[in-house]
Amino acid sequence: MPSPEQWTRPDPGAGPAATAAQPSPEQVIAGLRATTEGGAELTQLLTPEGERLADSRFDPYLADIDAEALRGLYRDMVLVRRADRESNAMQRQGQLGIWVPLLGQEAAQVGSGRALRPADMAFPSYREHGVAYTRGIDFRDLLGIFRCTDHSGWDPAEYGFHPYTIVIGNQVLNAAGYAMGQKFDGKVGNADDVDNEATIVYFGDGATSQGDVHEGFVWGAVYDAPVVYFCQNNQWAISEPTERQSRLPLYQRARGYGFPGIRVDGNDVLACLAVTRWALDECRHGNGPVLIEAFTYRMDAHTTTDDPTRYRLSDELEAWKLKDPIERVRVHLARAGCAEQDFFDGVDAEADEFAAQLRDFCFNMPDPPPERIFSEVYADTPAALDAQREEYLSYLAGFAGGEH
Numbered sequence: 001m002p003s004p005e006q007w008t009r010p011d012p013g014a015g016p017a018a019t020a021a022q023p024s025p026e027q028v029i030a031g032l033r034a035t036t037e038g039g040a041e042l043t044q045l046l047t048p049e050g051e052r053l054a055d056s057r058f059d060p061y062l063a064d065i066d067a068e069a070l071r072g073l074y075r076d077m078v079l080v081r082r083a084d085r086e087s088n089a090m091q092r093q094g095q096l097g098i099w100v101p102l103l104g105q106e107a108a109q110v111g112s113g114r115a116l117r118p119a120d121m122a123f124p125s126y127r128e129h130g131v132a133y134t135r136g137i138d139f140r141d142l143l144g145i146f147r148c149t150d151h152s153g154w155d156p157a158e159y160g161f162h163p164y165t166i167v168i169g170n171q172v173l174n175a176a177g178y179a180m181g182q183k184f185d186g187k188v189g190n191a192d193d194v195d196n197e198a199t200i201v202y203f204g205d206g207a208t209s210q211g212d213v214h215e216g217f218v219w220g221a222v223y224d225a226p227v228v229y230f231c232q233n234n235q236w237a238i239s240e241p242t243e244r245q246s247r248l249p250l251y252q253r254a255r256g257y258g259f260p261g262i263r264v265d266g267n268d269v270l271a272c273l274a275v276t277r278w279a280l281d282e283c284r285h286g287n288g289p290v291l292i293e294a295f296t297y298r299m300d301a302h303t304t305t306d307d308p309t310r311y312r313l314s315d316e317l318e319a320w321k322l323k324d325p326i327e328r329v330r331v332h333l334a335r336a337g338c339a340e341q342d343f344f345d346g347v348d349a350e351a352d353e354f355a356a357q358l359r360d361f362c363f364n365m366p367d368p369p370p371e372r373i374f375s376e377v378y379a380d381t382p383a384a385l386d387a388q389r390e391e392y393l394s395y396l397a398g399f400a401g402g403e404h
């Protein structure tokens with residue numbers, strides 16, 4: 001049976017007719033293999049059973065990951081998951097307008113986020129709460145966006161973390177441009193590596209069908225920009241499965257742009273950390289860009305407005321539960337004698353406290369003053385905007401009970 005690659009690469013002896021052949025149902029099913037299973041090309045350092053696999057290419061990037069660091073990665077993922085679940089619940093209780101769950105993607109986000117250095121820049125989409133956490137952003141600062149009282153809750157330059165982007169794929173162009181700037185500013189290829197910087201941009205499998213992503217790849221490639229394109233292939237773009245968006249595994253698309261592409265087990269925090277460190281290193285030394293496809297699974301709904309039971313079967317979810325990103329680290333820590341029950345209980349207690357603080361903050365979050373919508377838009381506010389603000393405030397003042 002021809003592999004999906006052969007649909008676009010006809011047998012030279014078969015003549016032009018082969019090029020036009022439609023894939024048969026079997027070929028379509030074979031095509032699923034390309035995107036729904038990790039395959040031999042998957043870089044994995046920690047199996048779902050918690051077994052550490054040796055890897056001569058990527059192990060050097062984990063030289064500093066001792067038992068304490070591993071416990072730290074576990075703690076990061078547990079806290080992030082707990083905050084995600086609490087936020088999801090708060091949306092259900094009417095405290096947030098919407099929530100975008102990251103459940104199942106903790107390893108992809110914590111692993112890649114922990115690979116970054118403070119001077120690097122990250123461009124998220126809207127699901128990257130785990131990356132935000134690794135950049136030092138207070139999880140509470142994310143909540144205003146989802147309570148619809150804020151556009152962003154942090155200074156992007158201070159944290160090296162751009163505001164969330166809802167327009168699918170747009171941040172890939174932003175990131176390519178930012179990385180070109182890093183190159184023009186001499187932040188790439190310096191003999192002293194502390195002077196080097198890189199950019200990482202997060203986007204989904206569905207985003208790879210957007211023109212902006214294609215353009216972002218082209219700009220990054222032709223300028224040798226220090227940008228890591230980090231695609232979290234969580235198998236779904238709302239209700240559209242990946243295999244309906246690509247005939248090839250997504251990482252293989254990099255070849256067409258002339259930079260390396262690699263598929264990593266997105267549920268393996270060690271593989272995500274090592275591979276992203278390698279990719280960032282490549283970028284900092286002038287060998288960028290790099291595409292990473294983190295092969296993972298969105299274990300919850302697309303957002304709280306979505307009902308995934310309408311379009312996917314529960315056995316798929318059950319199969320992915322066995323590949324849980326947190327569980328495999330827990331098993332590994334326990335089996336390797338790197339953590340006792342006390343440690344796991346302590347992290348759980350810390351996570352409960354973290355969630356309680358989040359809840360308390362959310363329930364008591366003040367509404368921003370109405371003039372806020374006019375501020376922080378321009379460095380120097382134009383007169384027309386000043387006039388609109390004054391008009392709006394005097395309109396509000398006309399209501400009984402004062403200004404608003």
Ligand SMILES: Cc1ncc(C[n+]2csc(CCOP(=O)(O)OP(=O)(O)O)c2C)c(N)n1
Binds near residue numbers: 166236237238302
């Ligand atoms: C330009 C644009 N088109 C459509 C949408 C609506 N939309 C929101 S999320 C989404 C699916 C994105 O899927 P994927 O890139 O796989 O990311 P995921 O949500 O799975 O993390 C779509 C089509 C949008 N936000 N922007």
Ligand SMILES: [Mg+2]
Binds near residue numbers: 204205232233237
């Ligand atoms: Mg997706």
